[in-house]
Amino acid sequence: MAEIFIDKLPRLINVSNLILGHFIEHLGMCINNGVWTYKKTEQTLMQPPLDRVRTELFERISSLRPPIIRYPGGCFSDTYHWKDGIGPRSSRPIRKNKAWGGFKSVFGLIKGFNIGPKEKNHFGTDEFLTLCEKLGAEKYININFGTGTPKEAAEWVEYTNGSLNTKYGKLRAKNGHPEPYNVKFWGIGNEIFGWWEKGHCKTGDIYGKKYLEFAKEMRKIDSNIKLLGVGWKSDWNRSFLRVAKGYVDYLTLHLYLPTINIISYLLGWRALPKNENVYYSMLNSPYLAEELILKTRQDIISTLGKNGLEQVKIAFDEWNIWYRWRQVYRADTPHYNLRDGLWTACMINTFIKQAETIGMANFAQMVNVLGMILTYDDKIIVNPNYLVFKMYSDVWLKDSSLLSVSVKCKNIISEQFANIPPIMKPVLDVAAMISRDKSKLTLFCVNKHLNENIDTCIKFSDSLNFTPENVIGYILTHDTPFAINSRENPNTIKVQKLNFVCNNDLFKYKFPAHSVVVFQFLGK
Ligand code: AHR
Ligand code: AHR
Numbered sequence: 001m002a003e004i005f006i007d008k009l010p011r012l013i014n015v016s017n018l019i020l021g022h023f024i025e026h027l028g029m030c031i032n033n034g035v036w037t038y039k040k041t042e043q044t045l046m047q048p049p050l051d052r053v054r055t056e057l058f059e060r061i062s063s064l065r066p067p068i069i070r071y072p073g074g075c076f077s078d079t080y081h082w083k084d085g086i087g088p089r090s091s092r093p094i095r096k097n098k099a100w101g102g103f104k105s106v107f108g109l110i111k112g113f114n115i116g117p118k119e120k121n122h123f124g125t126d127e128f129l130t131l132c133e134k135l136g137a138e139k140y141i142n143i144n145f146g147t148g149t150p151k152e153a154a155e156w157v158e159y160t161n162g163s164l165n166t167k168y169g170k171l172r173a174k175n176g177h178p179e180p181y182n183v184k185f186w187g188i189g190n191e192i193f194g195w196w197e198k199g200h201c202k203t204g205d206i207y208g209k210k211y212l213e214f215a216k217e218m219r220k221i222d223s224n225i226k227l228l229g230v231g232w233k234s235d236w237n238r239s240f241l242r243v244a245k246g247y248v249d250y251l252t253l254h255l256y257l258p259t260i261n262i263i264s265y266l267l268g269w270r271a272l273p274k275n276e277n278v279y280y281s282m283l284n285s286p287y288l289a290e291e292l293i294l295k296t297r298q299d300i301i302s303t304l305g306k307n308g309l310e311q312v313k314i315a316f317d318e319w320n321i322w323y324r325w326r327q328v329y330r331a332d333t334p335h336y337n338l339r340d341g342l343w344t345a346c347m348i349n350t351f352i353k354q355a356e357t358i359g360m361a362n363f364a365q366m367v368n369v370l371g372m373i374l375t376y377d378d379k380i381i382v383n384p385n386y387l388v389f390k391m392y393s394d395v396w397l398k399d400s401s402l403l404s405v406s407v408k409c410k411n412i413i414s415e416q417f418a419n420i421p422p423i424m425k426p427v428l429d430v431a432a433m434i435s436r437d438k439s440k441l442t443l444f445c446v447n448k449h450l451n452e453n454i455d456t457c458i459k460f461s462d463s464l465n466f467t468p469e470n471v472i473g474y475i476l477t478h479d480t481p482f483a484i485n486s487r488e489n490p491n492t493i494k495v496q497k498l499n500f501v502c503n504n505d506l507f508k509y510k511f512p513a514h515s516v517v518v519f520q521f522l523g524k
Contacts, residue, residue: 002409002454006432006443007461013402015433016313018138018360019351020393022066023318024128025074027100028115028329030369035131036123041377049130049176052122056380060373061135061366064386065393068138068185070317070362071128075099077190078146078198082156085124086175092121098147099198100328115329126172129160129181138184140228140317140362143214145189146199150217157186157221185360187228187317188214191254193236204236208243215247228252228315237299241312245304250315250359253292256322257285257343258418266325271334274482276450279339281417282321283448284425286346289319290354297357313359319347320363320370320385323418331371331383335484338493338514341384341476345446345516348392349431352444355402363389374487381490384476388516391474391495395442395520403432403441403464409456412448428454428511438466443519447511450481458507458519468521471507473498477515 024030033039036052044055072080079098086092097119125141132139141160143153155168160183162169169180188211191197193204201207207230215227229244231237231251241248258272258281272278293314300308321340326333344363351358363385367373372386382390413424429446441464447454460466474495485492498517500507511517 002407002428002456004428004430004443004445004456004458005406005461006441006459006464007404007406008463009402009404013356015352015355015400015402016359017396017398018068019348019358020064020066020389020396021068021070021140021317021360021362022366023070023074023362023364024366025369026072026076026080026097026119027074028369029375030365030367030371031123032117032119034367034369034371034375036127038120038122039377049127050134053131054375054380057367057373057375058134060380060382064389066135066137068140068360068362069132069135069366070140070142070187073099073142074190074318074364075197077142077187078144078192080144081148081152082125082144082159085121086126086159086171089122092124095119095121125156125159126175126177129183130177133181139181140185140187141183142187142190143218145192145210145214146197150214153188153214154217154221157183157218157225161222161225184224185226185228186218187252189230192230193232204232204238204240205243207236208240211240211244212247215244219247226250228317231296231314234295234299237296238303241300241303245311248312250313251296251300252315252317253296254318255289255292255316256318256320256364257288258282258321258323258420269323272323277415278417279450279481280412280414280448281420281423282339282343283346284412284414284423285420286343286350287423287425288420289316289347290350293350293354293357309357314357315359316351316361318362318364320365322370327370330368330374332374332487335374335486336372336383336385337482337484338384338476338478339481341388341493342446342448342481342514342516344385344388345392345444346429346448348388349429349444349446352402352431352433376487379487379490381485381487383485384493387476387493387495391476391516391518392444394474395472395518397433397435397440397442399436400433400442401436403434405430405432409454428456434464434466439523441466441468441521441523443521445511445517445519447513447515447517449513451513453513454511456509456511458509466521467524468507469524470522471500471519472522473500473517473519475512475515475517477512481514
């Protein structure tokens with residue numbers, strides 16, 4: 001029988017509530033005809049200023065209780081001038097999408113490959129921030145470092161956070177929102193190390209110097225804002241932090257698996273092969289995220305000293321499975337399947353386990369583009385990765401600390417696939433948190449085995465001082481790990497509720513093959 005043993009950690013480590021964060025970008029169908037519909041629709045719509053947001057979509061997003069949403073990009077942010085997206089919609093300019101529109105001429109021959117439609121700018125700052133307010137989500141804006149200026153970025157901060165005595169605070173009031181939005185999180189640049197990014201910097205040092213010009217202007221307007229700088233490889237991270245320290249609250253990381261090679265994106269798989277090797281390779285691959293986090297953590301500590309993590313945390317602000325270029329237009333060719341849902345759960349578990357270093361994570365992306373939610377003219381469907389977010393957020397504990405989990409079970413040895421090396425990891429992937437008042441304890445579990453159920457005994461250490469009384473649980477599974485929710489059959493995969501009574505401090509459960517299970521134990 002497998003065993004999960006849950007214990008206190010020697011030191012209290014808080015788990016950030018921002019781990020279950022999201023991201024939306026002006027790319028493909030994420031905002032255009034996703035979050036914001038330009039089409040005539042029979043579906044009910046929200047009230048102004050969200051009058052082109054479908055009520056059903058809002059409800060789907062709202063039921064995830066997103067803790068934070070990042071906007072407007074991604075690559076798009078490094079070309080976006082925010083003043084294009086405020087004021088009366090009829091006078092907002094129509095612009096080419098400079099980050100993504102270029103691909104149109106190359107792929108325009110292939111129907112549906114227009115990933116950068118013209119940007120009408122009807123969804124802009126006020127629409128985004130109102131959406132966040134209605135959802136109760138923190139707001140995270142990525143400013144234009146690529147083609148923008150420090151002055152333009154500072155004016156954006158003033159527009160969102162400035163009082164009515166300021167020029168842009170007044171403009172915000174005129175546009176219908178007298179109260180400041182108090183946007184706390186501001187990213188300066190996106191993937192600025194990459195050749196594909198407008199404003200591309202060759203070294204962390206060059207980036208750091210330019211970053212400081214932005215950071216200083218922005219902090220002059222609001223000294224309370226949290227700033228996010230672009231992280232990458234070690235030498236980049238170290239030289240960037242050396243130059244910009246004191247002005248960096250988060251170092252960002254991005255990871256898309258299984259590959260990041262552009263040739264494979266274009267010519268590679270139409271779908272990931274549905275065989276055992278690829279299945280296990282994918283489900284062990286969150287190990288690569290863990291490695292990246294540990295390496296970056298070392299960069300922070302070795303540059304800023306042993307208290308470095310008190311100053312700078314990692315924001316894993318883009319992560320997902322991405323294997324086919326077309327998924328950035330819309331993610332229903334093909335849909336993410338249950339295996340991808342299991343992968344999503346293993347990634348979130350990784351972030352929880354690295355809570356000391358991870359301050360935030362944002363799934364890329366929320367709607368249509370690599371999306372967990374897909375919008376069709378007549379209906380909205382959710383992928384298994386959405387259902388994982390739903391399960392996790394339903395048992396998430398705000399104000400919680402990390403627990404140590406030791407798992408005794410068999411290992412899965414996965415083979416090389418694409419850029420994922422052979423990896424050996426336990427078949428059960430588990431993370432745990434406890435509420436500050438110790439009244440609730442949540443366990444997040446994935447049984448990665450393709451076809452074996454795993455009989456498990458779950459034990460709590462005495463030192464935890466927690467006696468479970470009741471358990472609620474939710475499970476996500478299906479006969480096959482490759483099942484999907486499609487337009488025709490949108491409810492093939494569903495979250496199911498489990499109910500038990502817990503037998504004091506010992507609890508037995510048989511984890512079904514390829515399942516995600518979450519438990520919340522309620523203390524006495
Ligand atoms: O999420 C899609 C794109 O992937 C983002 O714009 C970019 O930052 C990343 O390369
Ligand atoms: O090959 C790099 C990819 O191409 C990046 O992830 C994406 O942003 C770019 O367009």
